[in-house]
Amino acid sequence: MRLLLVEDNIALADELLPLFKGHGYAVDWRVDGRDALLAAHDDPYDLVILDLGLPGLDGLQVLQRWRAEGLTLPVLILTARDAWAERLEGLRAGADDYLSKPFHPDELLLRVQAVLRRSHGAVNSPRLEVGGLALDEDRQSIWRGDQEYELTRGEFRLLRCFMLHPGKLLSRMQLNEHLYDGESERDSNVLEVHINRLRRKLGHQVIETRRGQGYRFQG
Missing domain, CATH: 1.10.10.10 (Winged helix-like DNA-binding domain superfamily/Winged helix DNA-binding domain)
Known part of the structure; x- marks a missing residue:
């Protein structure tokens, strides 16, 4: 499955890219919200992992634009913003899941698996x-x-x-x-x-x- 990682923290991206590839995912990486906005239309991604605090265009604005344009691909928000109001705002904008930093890599992998299965109508189970x-x-x-x-x-x-x-x-x-x-x-x-x-x-x-x-x- 092919993922789009939108994250401006280079150290975190350097950690996540080999993690995903080691678990059988193909991954493209974008840093700027404006680049991410276009990339999601250019290639058939199965899921986007989207940070909110992005340069160029805020992640929440990116998500809102995608949904307004009719793009339905699953989105997992990954962010340091931990306020309940911001979580609700992200979910209302059309996010499929939300994970706050810092996080354990295994939890992120499990959430990615769960979102992918739900998006394809599969039962969320260990297998x-x-x-x-x-x-x-x-x-x-x-x-x-x-x-x-x-x-x-x-x-x-x-x-x-x-x-x-x-x-x-x-x-x-x-x-x-x-x-x-x-x-x-x-x-x-x-x-x-x-x-x-x-x-x-x-x-x-x-x-x-x-x-x-x-x-x-x-x-």
Whole structure:
């Protein structure tokens, strides 16, 4: 899944970027609120982590503009502002969740997982479950009944994307846009390799190929 981190604290961003990437997320980073305002329209992000105290344009104004423009992508506000009035103001503006600084990295990861699952209609549980499969995002492995299958980083990222879009036909372009950030190489051959490996582990019927259209996860 692809995240947009909007944070002007460079030290914090330097901490969060490897944290997210280590848990299988592609991440783009913006510092200025004006850049963030445009970036959310330029790429298909799955979630935005938005600081409020930004240069250029305040984070709350950015969120209000997004919602006024009809942009519905999930937003998690991350800020040092701890007043209840400001929390309520952010939620009224359309935020999906709110986390105050300082925070524990594990809590942020869990909140990101929860918001992503809710935004895709999935049950908020310790595992992402579709059909007879359960994805353990902490261990980056997949369970079928009592059997656990280890996943490579690429397999995990791809399978999580499929499981958040069960039954939906996804083109190669859509998958690449959700799996890779602006600095990552997007190679359709690598995508095919990951799909074939997942089929060998979970069964060929799990991922359907629609020739000339894309792929559909059936669970």
